[in-house]
Amino acid sequence: MMTPLVLGLVCGIGAFIIGIAVMTAIQRSSAKSKAKTIIEEAxxxxxxxxxxxxxxxxxxxxxxxxxxxxxxxxxxxxxxxxxxxxxxxxxxxxxxxxxxxxxxxxxxxxxxxxxxxxxxxxxxxxxxxxxxxxxxxxxxxxxxLSAEEAKEKLIDSLRDEAKTAAQSYINDIMDEAKLTANKEAKRIVVQSIQRVATETAIENSVTVFHIDSDEIKGRIIGREGRNIRALEAATGIEIIVDDTPEAIVLSGFDPVRREIARLALHQLVADGRIHPARIEEVVSKVRHQIEEEIIETGKRTAIDLGIHGLHPDLIRLVGKMKYRSSYGQNLLQHSRETANLCAIMASELGLNPKKARRAGLLHDIGKVPDEEPELPHALLGMKLAEKYKEKPEICNAIGAHHDEIEQQSLLAPIVQVCDAISGARPGARREIVEAYIKRLNDLEQLALSYPGVIKTYAIQAGRELRVIVGADKIDDAETEKLSAEIAKRIQTGMTYPGQVKITVIRETRSVSFAK
Structure with a gap:
């Protein structure tokens, strides 16, 4: 019984070994096939x-x-x-x-x-x-005779004959000129004057502002006079409110300031709001309007006279003449009259009337500069004309019309003569007014020469000088000293009637805005 069992076991083991060998062979064959496939794909x-x-x-x-x-x-x-x-x-x-x-x-x-x-x-x-x-x-x-001897005799003969004829001709011309020069000069001057008809404008130092009712006077004065003080400080003009019905008097020697004060009052009364802040605002606007009007006046004057190509600054100076006077004669009116006289006289003498009219209009621009240098107005006007590229003969005519420099062209004596004609007409000038205005201007310039002074106003016909100083530049103690120094200089250096009151004003302002 053991033998079949052993035999079966041996057979099973053999079959297992054979199976393993077969599986191994199959796996090897499959691996080789896969490897070959991979190699072929690669x-x-x-x-x-x-x-x-x-x-x-x-x-x-x-x-x-x-x-x-x-x-x-x-x-x-x-x-x-x-x-x-x-x-x-x-x-x-x-x-x-x-x-x-x-x-x-x-x-x-x-x-x-x-x-x-x-x-x-x-x-x-x-x-x-x-x-x-x-x-x-x-x-x-x-x-x-030789050829040279004959030539010399002929030349001598011709020279003597030419001298005799020329001397006779010169004598005839001189005799005729002496007989007719005085008559012809008078004819030209009279004809030039007759062809220019210009009204004489006498500047004064007072402007009357008309109001509708006397109730407005109280509003202009303001509480405790604050409105009228603010208006006087802003314009430099004395405001006289008296018993004159429906009228307020504006007094001051500077026509520009008076016009600014008049227009400012007109706008304030028409608007109805009169208080210090509003007064300063309106005066500032009116001052700007006056500046624009000055430029427009200069342009209109140049157009009326047919003068083209003037520099804008010269046009502005011509416009400023409207608010200046020379010995009581309106400076712009005088310059226009002189320009027309120069053109007429230049035409009579066969010269260029356009150049003569230009020189006549500009001959007194030295009286209205933005600054006041120590120069005669003729020389200052010449320098201004040279600065703004005017032609040399026009510059010379401006500078020589009072004989400060030598006359270099025929325009110069024409401008000089026409300036004298315009100023010498009966009633054209009034020296008293000019002296008065010069004295007030000298008062203001004297006070402005001190450091720390911002504005100066000569009011009450020169009897009072108001000096406004910067609060950050001068303290209270120095204001008293400044007032005394100005008074001393006026006493020693100026001639004036009566007495002059010097008022130094120092004020501090604090401004804020609510937004």
């Missing part, structure tokens, strides 16, 4: 990569070749263009050489002709010299 992939690389290399090779061909074609085209240009240039040079050669031949032919003509002329000149010498010898033999 080979195929390598072949595909190789082909792709070759294709890319070929594409790059074709691209490089195309770029090289393109560059070569471009270079070839440039070379062909250069060759064509060179050929064209060569043709042009050949044509130029041909032209030069042809012109050279023409010049040589012309030179040969000139040489031939010169030879003929030379032979004719030699023949003429021979004939001239023969004729001269014949004349010398007949007259018994």
């Amino acid at each position: 080979q195929k992939e390598a072949d595909m990569l190789m082909q792709e690389k070759l294709l890319k290399a070929r594409e790059e090779e074709l691209h490089i070749k195309a770029e090289a061909d393109k560059a070569a074609n471009q270079r070839m085209a440039k070379v062909q263009q250069n060759e064509a240009r060179l050929k064209q240039r060569e043709i042009q040079l050949n044509q130029q050489q041909g032209d030069i050669a042809r012109k050279r031949n023409e010049n040589e032919t012309f030179k040969a002709n000139l040489d031939a003509q010169a030879a003929v002329l030379e032979s004719q000149r030699v023949e003429l010299d021979k004939l001239t010498r023969t004729a001269q010898d014949t004349l010398e033999h007949i007259s018994g």
Whole structure:
């Protein structure tokens, strides 16, 4: 019984070993098959990569070749263009050489002709010299004088005859001029005056502002006089509110300030809001309006007189003349009259009337400068005209109309004479007013010369001088000292009637805005 069992066991073990061997063989066969498959796939992939690389290399090779061909074609085209240009240039040079050669031949032919003509002329000149010498010898033999002696006698005779005729002509002209010069000069001057009819405007120092009712006077004065004080401080004009019905008097020597005060009062009364802040605002606006009106007046004056091309600053100075006077005569009116007289007189004398009118209008611009340098107004006006590129003869006429410099053109005496004609007419000027205005102006300028002084106003016909100083520049103690110094200078350096009250005002303001 053991033998079949052992035999079966042995058989089972043998079958198991055989199964394992068979499985191992099968696995080996499968592994080899898979390895072969992997190797074949790798080979195929390598072949595909190789082909792709070759294709890319070929594409790059074709691209490089195309770029090289393109560059070569471009270079070839440039070379062909250069060759064509060179050929064209060569043709042009050949044509130029041909032209030069042809012109050279023409010049040589012309030179040969000139040489031939010169030879003929030379032979004719030699023949003429021979004939001239023969004729001269014949004349010398007949007259018994040499050629030089005959020439000298003829020249002496002609010179004496010319001197006699010229002297006689000069004497006749001088006699005629002496007889007619005085008469002709009077005729020109009288005719010039008759052709200019200008009204005389006498400036004064008072403007009357009319109001509808006396109730407005109280509003203008304000509580404890604060409104009228603010208006006087802002304009520099004395406001006189008295018992005169429906009228307020504005007193001041400066016409510009009076006009600013009048217009400001008009706007304040029309608006109804009268208080210090509003007063300062309105005065500032009116001052700007007056400046615009000055420019417009200058432009209108230049247009009326037919004067073109004036510098804007000169136009502004002409406009400022409206608010200035010279010995009581309105300066703008005087300048317009002088310009018209100059044009008429220049026309009578055969000169340019436009230049004369221009010089006449500008001759007194030195009286209205923005600054007050220590120069006569004629020289200052000349410097202003030179600064704004006026012509030299016009500048000289401005500077020489009071003989401060030498007259260099005929315009200068014309302007001088016409200025005298305009100013010397009966009633044209009033020296008292001019002296009064000059004294008030000197008062203000004296106070302005001190450091720390902001504004100065001469009011009450020069009996009071108000001086406004900066609160940050002068303290209270220094204001008293400043008032005393100004009073001392006025006493020692000026002539004035009565007494002058000096009021120094120092105020501090604090302004804030509620938003």
